[in-house]
Amino acid sequence: MVTKAGVAACSARCGDPTAGVTTADLIPLQLQTGLCVPSNVILDTVTYAGIVNAACHGTGWAEGTVSDYVTAMTIVDADGAARVWAEDTCDADTWAAVQCNLGTWGVIYDITLRLRAMANVEVANHFRPQGDYFAAPADDGVTREKKLARLRHVVEGSTGTELFWMPFNRYYHTLAAGGRWTPAADDLWLRVFNDTAEPVTHGAPAVRAALTAMQAWQMRLSDWIHRTILSVHPLLVPAFYSAGFHTIKLFPQRMVERVPHAIHYQAHIDAFKVVSFEVAVPLTDAASWAAFSAMWSSVTTRVAAEHAAGRCPLTLAMEARFVRSSGALLAPSYAPAAVRDDTHHVYVEILSAAGAPGWAAFRDAVAAEWLAVPGARVHWSKQFPAAAAAGVAAAHGAALDRFKAARQAAGVDAPNMFQSATVNPEVRHECELEATG
Numbered sequence: 001m002v003t004k005a006g007v008a009a010c011s012a013r014c015g016d017p018t019a020g021v022t023t024a025d026l027i028p029l030q031l032q033t034g035l036c037v038p039s040n041v042i043l044d045t046v047t048y049a050g051i052v053n054a055a056c057h058g059t060g061w062a063e064g065t066v067s068d069y070v071t072a073m074t075i076v077d078a079d080g081a082a083r084v085w086a087e088d089t090c091d092a093d094t095w096a097a098v099q100c101n102l103g104t105w106g107v108i109y110d111i112t113l114r115l116r117a118m119a120n121v122e123v124a125n126h127f128r129p130q131g132d133y134f135a136a137p138a139d140d141g142v143t144r145e146k147k148l149a150r151l152r153h154v155v156e157g158s159t160g161t162e163l164f165w166m167p168f169n170r171y172y173h174t175l176a177a178g179g180r181w182t183p184a185a186d187d188l189w190l191r192v193f194n195d196t197a198e199p200v201t202h203g204a205p206a207v208r209a210a211l212t213a214m215q216a217w218q219m220r221l222s223d224w225i226h227r228t229i230l231s232v233h234p235l236l237v238p239a240f241y242s243a244g245f246h247t248i249k250l251f252p253q254r255m256v257e258r259v260p261h262a263i264h265y266q267a268h269i270d271a272f273k274v275v276s277f278e279v280a281v282p283l284t285d286a287a288s289w290a291a292f293s294a295m296w297s298s299v300t301t302r303v304a305a306e307h308a309a310g311r312c313p314l315t316l317a318m319e320a321r322f323v324r325s326s327g328a329l330l331a332p333s334y335a336p337a338a339v340r341d342d343t344h345h346v347y348v349e350i351l352s353a354a355g356a357p358g359w360a361a362f363r364d365a366v367a368a369e370w371l372a373v374p375g376a377r378v379h380w381s382k383q384f385p386a387a388a389a390a391g392v393a394a395a396h397g398a399a400l401d402r403f404k405a406a407r408q409a410a411g412v413d414a415p416n417m418f419q420s421a422t423v424n425p426e427v428r429h430e431c432e433l434e435a436t437g
Contacts, residue, residue: 024264035115041066060159070113072111074108096327097410122254131147132147154192165188166241272353292320320347332347
């Protein structure tokens, strides 16, 4: 059992964190045993119970959500009984429901994770013009296809890929060169992971310590600047990001790390209060990739239009991470077993500082566009508009019906204790799920 006090025991291939153990708490165990959670959330301050309950994700073309690494859970049900649910003793639908149950099966006590032999990971940070990968409004069909093919080559050929666009990061560079700023002129940050047999880069611990120290003041300062200055004067956002983006470029261009260190590279992020909206969209063919590209480009176009009107509601970033589809019924990236090996998902997210003027209207407009994409589902752990909650049942379709049937058959919550007052009454009655924000 892994507790906050340290490592007490670990089997050959499984780690057993109690519900309150955080991602940071489990890092020493992984380094000590040479076994790892192959893909995980960036944050090092969140608990495994929270991560698993919402089927949270990292990035990995061959990896699912963190819930997909779970092999057993002890959950205290509405009658106060501690019940053990395990992959090798449950029927398929019961287990697929337990893996991501949104707290509706009870209170998680502990979780058993299937760990994997740890490889070293090459982490490459690339900064390229966004227009190299995503279409501009004036691009013709051939140009759009070439840009999308270039992006797919990176994503499909790597162990894992993260994309980040911080708006206005080359705003003044473009103006100084006599040009007119457009989102295509901004840099796209591509963080690309690949397994490697190379040893950890000499000096990596020192670099990591320096970056962590930098992030401590960076997160606190950014939070203060957004709360006290940019929330009052949003047109200063371009100036802030045109200058501040250079701190991102302090990440080494290439470094070989151990898996947990490569994954949990952003420290002190909880010091910066943000709001966000995220969806998962299936990637199955050229059309679905084009739909993702259009989702991304629609946001950059909207940001440019907002800026032209004197508004900057997207103050932080748009991000994307790519995963193999999940076997958990209510995971946003769920796909049936028959097609799971051939189906991937992209999680796309927009983030702003809490209190950013115009955020709610901007988010709602983006949500309306993104959720119209075939197969799009909201990510449970992020805020989403009330209007989006009404479509939850339809988005999960037959998988939700199977989840409800498994929960009913398990008899874990006869009095319907595990509900949330934040869910619209008709949604709670329909699907008994928890929406956030």
